[in-house]
Amino acid sequence: MEANQQIKTTAVKGTDTARLVRAMVKNIYQSAHEAKANGQKVAYMMVASQYDEILRAMDIVPLPTENYAGLCAAKRDMDRFLLKAEADGYSQVLCSYARIGLGFDSLRKELGHIPEGSPDGGMPVPDMMLGSSAVCDPRFKWFQATSRFLAAPTFGMDVVAPPPQADLNEVRDYYIKYQRDQLLGLIEFLEKQTGKKMDKERLWEAIRLGDKAWQIWYDIDRLRVAVPSPMPSQDHFSIMVAGHYYSGTQIAVDFYQKLYDEVKYKVDNKIGVIADEKYRILYGGGLPPWHTLWIFNYFESFGAVFVIENVYRGFDPVEVPSHVKDPVDYLAWRAFLRFTRYHEKARAHSGNPIVEKLLGLIDDYKIDGVVFHACRSCRATTIGQTHIKSELGKYTSIPMMQLVSDMVDLRDYSEAQWKAQISAFIEALEGREKG
Amino acid sequence: MPFAGIDIGSTMTKVVVVDDKEKMLASHIGPTGVEHRHLALKVMEDTIQKSGLQFENLNFIVATGYGRINVPFADKQITEITCHARGIRSLFPSVRIIIDIGGQDSKGIKLDAEGKVANFVMNDKCAAGTGRFLEVIAETLGINLVDMGEIALKANGFVQISNMCTVFAEHEVTSRLSEGAGVAEIVAGLHEAIAGRVVNMTRHLGIEKDVVVTGGGAKNVGLIKAIAGKVGFPVLTPPEPFITGALGAALVGKDFYDRGVRPAHERKREEVKFFS
Numbered sequence: 001m002e003a004n005q006q007i008k009t010t011a012v013k014g015t016d017t018a019r020l021v022r023a024m025v026k027n028i029y030q031s032a033h034e035a036k037a038n039g040q041k042v043a044y045m046m047v048a049s050q051y052d053e054i055l056r057a058m059d060i061v062p063l064p065t066e067n068y069a070g071l072c073a074a075k076r077d078m079d080r081f082l083l084k085a086e087a088d089g090y091s092q093v094l095c096s097y098a099r100i101g102l103g104f105d106s107l108r109k110e111l112g113h114i115p116e117g118s119p120d121g122g123m124p125v126p127d128m129m130l131g132s133s134a135v136c137d138p139r140f141k142w143f144q145a146t147s148r149f150l151a152a153p154t155f156g157m158d159v160v161a162p163p164p165q166a167d168l169n170e171v172r173d174y175y176i177k178y179q180r181d182q183l184l185g186l187i188e189f190l191e192k193q194t195g196k197k198m199d200k201e202r203l204w205e206a207i208r209l210g211d212k213a214w215q216i217w218y219d220i221d222r223l224r225v226a227v228p229s230p231m232p233s234q235d236h237f238s239i240m241v242a243g244h245y246y247s248g249t250q251i252a253v254d255f256y257q258k259l260y261d262e263v264k265y266k267v268d269n270k271i272g273v274i275a276d277e278k279y280r281i282l283y284g285g286g287l288p289p290w291h292t293l294w295i296f297n298y299f300e301s302f303g304a305v306f307v308i309e310n311v312y313r314g315f316d317p318v319e320v321p322s323h324v325k326d327p328v329d330y331l332a333w334r335a336f337l338r339f340t341r342y343h344e345k346a347r348a349h350s351g352n353p354i355v356e357k358l359l360g361l362i363d364d365y366k367i368d369g370v371v372f373h374a375c376r377s378c379r380a381t382t383i384g385q386t387h388i389k390s391e392l393g394k395y396t397s398i399p400m401m402q403l404v405s406d407m408v409d410l411r412d413y414s415e416a417q418w419k420a421q422i423s424a425f426i427e428a429l430e431g432r433e434k435g
Numbered sequence: 436m437p438f439a440g441i442d443i444g445s446t447m448t449k450v451v452v453v454d455d456k457e458k459m460l461a462s463h464i465g466p467t468g469v470e471h472r473h474l475a476l477k478v479m480e481d482t483i484q485k486s487g488l489q490f491e492n493l494n495f496i497v498a499t500g501y502g503r504i505n506v507p508f509a510d511k512q513i514t515e516i517t518c519h520a521r522g523i524r525s526l527f528p529s530v531r532i533i534i535d536i537g538g539q540d541s542k543g544i545k546l547d548a549e550g551k552v553a554n555f556v557m558n559d560k561c562a563a564g565t566g567r568f569l570e571v572i573a574e575t576l577g578i579n580l581v582d583m584g585e586i587a588l589k590a591n592g593f594v595q596i597s598n599m600c601t602v603f604a605e606h607e608v609t610s611r612l613s614e615g616a617g618v619a620e621i622v623a624g625l626h627e628a629i630a631g632r633v634v635n636m637t638r639h640l641g642i643e644k645d646v647v648v649t650g651g652g653a654k655n656v657g658l659i660k661a662i663a664g665k666v667g668f669p670v671l672t673p674p675e676p677f678i679t680g681a682l683g684a685a686l687v688g689k690d691f692y693d694r695g696v697r698p699a700h701e702r703k704r705e706e707v708k709f710f711s
Contacts, residue, residue, distance in 0.1 A: 386639050393554070420557070427513065
């Protein structure tokens with residue numbers, strides 16, 4: 001009896017609005033099932049691939065496979081999918097998001113139906129799979145691997161960004177043209193799959209909604225500079241669902257407006273996440289530990305609140321030049337400007353855009369300490385993390401700590417060791433406080 | 436004005452009593468192993484007896500080590516990181532990097548110029564780089580753990596041990612033996628492998644002089660030689676590496692007391708419940 005009870009993994013939220021996200025997550029998968037039943041097209045997609053608004057403009061229902069992996073971990077129902085992928089021959093060092101996705105798809109095919117009791121009803125068979133090179137290579141290769149046993153057409157879109165040392169004036173046109181060509185290739189693929197031409201006016205409307213939602217999201221994060229913190233990082237890891245999985249919809253705009261109002265109220269009335277905020281922590285990087293999000297509340301029990309984070313954030317607002325009149329051109333320009341947001345600052349200072357971003361957050365948010373999360377199977381967010389941490393140490397003397405586990409694979413997590421490290425980190429913060 | 440620190444590690448419990456001049460009055464080490472875990476109170480009482488004091492005389496008691504939680508007779512629990520830093524700094528004021536090689540884990544600690552913990556790293560949930568690794572291999576080789584350091588010093592070079600997983604390293608050692616490699620060279624290779632792992636981990640902090648190695652690993656002369664080789668300069672070791680955590684705990688207790696902190700609750704002279 002006891003063994004069947006789900007272990008609590010989630011964190012207590014700081015805002016009421018964040019509690020609405022659970023229903024939004026359920027709706028993602030429910031909508032996909034309903035769309036399939038109604039003959040609407042459903043696409044596996046990757047977060048932050050810069051193509052979200054195109055899917056909305058073409059009435060394609062997005063099915064975020066990475067989010068599903070996180071959901072399985074939060075429900076502590078990931079092992080059967082991870083083990084299936086590994087039994088199929090996928091290495092344990094491969095991205096665990098991908099392993100859950102590959103394992104789920106493989107198990108569904110083997111059973112001939114969605115595995116029983118899958119979180120939120122599971123994912124239906126998609127009509128197409130849209131990979132992307134933004135962030136990392138598994139997001140490009142994952143669906144190619146899935147297509148070996150799942151009969152759904154696959155498109156991999158390249159998403160590019162110049163290195164920080166590049167002269168942006170020199171490379172800008174090349175990057176934007178290449179990105180535009182990639183987007184046009186995707187649109188051609190989608191038109192073929194749906195049998196419909198993309199309506200540029202509808203794309204403009206989705207872009208308008210997408211930009212509006214992300215602007216409000218950015219404004220919320222700016223409110224979070226307040227002391228005491230009105231909204232903690234555990235809320236961020238919920239509320240990002242609107243920006244990343246409902247981008248280009250009125251739902252996301254309305255959600256963020258509601259959240260903005262609540263956070264503003266808390267700031268105006270000095271209502272903090274906890275009654276006695278002693279330490280303000282920056283989540284410096286690495287995917288969140290979806291399997292153990294209550295760890296944020298554990299920090300809070302020592303008076304330490306995660307006030308801001310550097311992962312799954314909305315991109316800072318960018319200004320696309322007014323001469324850009326075509327929506328696809330706009331998306332290419334916007335992607336370029338988003339990815340190069342901290343390049344000039346980096347060239348003038350540390351040489352590293354992430355270090356620049358973190359230094360800005362440390363200053364703006366009055367940060368007392370930084371915690372990184374190294375995920376064994378996420379090369380994109382973990383390789384270079386130690387380097388970033390030591391580079392950061394050249395410009396700030398605040399305590400920093402790197403916890404190690406994985407975003408979804410519990411086998412890489414040790415609760416005893418985390419608690420020991422957290423205790424030592426809190427003592428370092430206390431030692432600093434005493435002067 | 437005496438203060439006590441108790442360090443309950445995975446294999447041993449260590450207690451140190453100091454006076455208000457930070458002079459060590461007594462120390463004692465007892466086993467922590469599965470069947471001895473409840474004996475932490477006895478180690479404490481034996482040490483107090485050695486110092487000629489009474490339990491009631493102690494102004495502050497700090498517990499540290501992995502068994503520090505729920506020590507009924509301690510006034511405060513503090514991590515080994517902070518305690519080692521305080522203890523080692525009292526012995527070596529110039530220390531900037533501490534490498535603690537314990538039975539169950541290993542740690543790197545960086546201190547700032549004032550002796551505060553500036554940063555730290557701990558090994559993964561893995562026996563590699565810990566005393567347990569050497570213990571398992573000593574058993575495989577049929578030699579005493581305490582002799583391993585001396586044996587390594589007699590080696591003519593070393594055999595490369597590439598596998599740091601304890602289980603696989605055991606297999607690797609067995610196959611090296613069957614290939615005809617000498618025991619001394621294998622032991623030296625094991626020390627090279629552990630030193631490589633802990634020094635590499637500590638490099639995340641930026642290694643600078645002085646480096647002090649403590650914990651059970653510091654008793655192993657072969658390992659110290661290998662660590663110095665990796666670091667590139669001689670490293671220091673405390674006269675009694677087992678007790679630096681307990682010493683630090685006692686001194687942290689004194690620091691609390693000096694700042695006006697007093698025991699918040701009544702001490703219970705009961706066995707450590709955490710392990711029961």
